Amino acid sequence: MKRILIIEDDDTIAAIERDYLAVNGLESDIAANGHDGLAMGRTGNYDLVLLDLMLPGIDGFTVCRKLRETIDIPILMVTARQEDIDKIKGLGLGADDYITKPFSPNVLVARIKANLAQYDRLKGSDTVEKQELQIGEVRIQQDSRRTFVGEREVELKNKEYELLLFLMMNPDVVFNKETLYERIWGYDAMGDNATVAVHINRLREKIEKDPSCPRYIETVWGAGYRFKP
Numbered sequence: 001m002k003r004i005l006i007i008e009d010d011d012t013i014a015a016i017e018r019d020y021l022a023v024n025g026l027e028s029d030i031a032a033n034g035h036d037g038l039a040m041g042r043t044g045n046y047d048l049v050l051l052d053l054m055l056p057g058i059d060g061f062t063v064c065r066k067l068r069e070t071i072d073i074p075i076l077m078v079t080a081r082q083e084d085i086d087k088i089k090g091l092g093l094g095a096d097d098y099i100t101k102p103f104s105p106n107v108l109v110a111r112i113k114a115n116l117a118q119y120d121r122l123k124g125s126d127t128v129e130k131q132e133l134q135i136g137e138v139r140i141q142q143d144s145r146r147t148f149v150g151e152r153e154v155e156l157k158n159k160e161y162e163l164l165l166f167l168m169m170n171p172d173v174v175f176n177k178e179t180l181y182e183r184i185w186g187y188d189a190m191g192d193n194a195t196v197a198v199h200i201n202r203l204r205e206k207i208e209k210d211p212s213c214p215r216y217i218e219t220v221w222g223a224g225y226r227f228k229p
Contacts, residue, residue: 001027002025002026002047002048003028003029004029005029005040005046006018006031007030007034007052009032009033009052009055009056013052016105017050017108018030028050034055035057037051041067042067044071047073047074047119048075048076048115048116049074050076051064052079061089061090064077064090065093067094072157072158074096075094076099076111076112076115077090080100080101091194091195092198096157096158097111114185115185115186117186118184118185122158133169135171135216137149137150138164140164140165140168142165154206155206156206159184159185160202163180163203170227171227174226175225175226176224177224181196184196200225215228
């Protein structure tokens with residue numbers, strides 16, 4: 001059974017999240033502040049972290065950044081703010097996805113399951129026969145999920161790796177943000193494109209010599225993105 005760490009200081013919200021997860025076959029523990037959440041998250045006993053941004057002690061942004069230093073599981077942010085800057089900041093610190101309060105518990109469960117499924121699919125690549133994909137200087141070893149630019153290895157987070165792999169497996173094909181969101185995150189975009197844009201920018205910073213003038217991941221204005229062979 002999958003285990004979820006809920007980091008939430010509102011007891012009522014945390015209890016609702018825990019109960020809905022239990023109904024859907026997911027175990028969960030609750031941390032009521034950033035200090036406890038960080039300590040519990042670092043134990044490696046969880047498959048996903050559900051992280052509120054507004055926390056006492058240590059805020060959610062700091063918790064996310066520090067957890068990303070040691071764990072590679074999905075982090076789903078929960079925020080009451082509507083501003084894109086908070087979402088972009090959280091994604092830039094290593095979160096995989098976010099959901100905005102108020103939300104339907106059913107939607108929350110669906111997002112958690114989608115992130116878990118995507119993570120399992122990525123980890124399952126360790127069991128497949130060794131396969132290497134290369135375009136230009138960018139090379140992916142699919143068996144070990146390692147990425148290289150020339151001889152330099154670059155560290156990619158789960159969604160960054162999945163996004164790059166998908167684009168490289170479909171070179172010169174233009175995908176809009178909605179399609180990429182559905183393919184990589186596993187559910188409808190619901191009109192929100194910030195997640196894709198942030199991950200594209202992070203990929204460019206890691207694989208491009210000049211991210212402002214990308215050689216590989218090209219923006220096709222008004223249409224989307226493509227990986228240039």
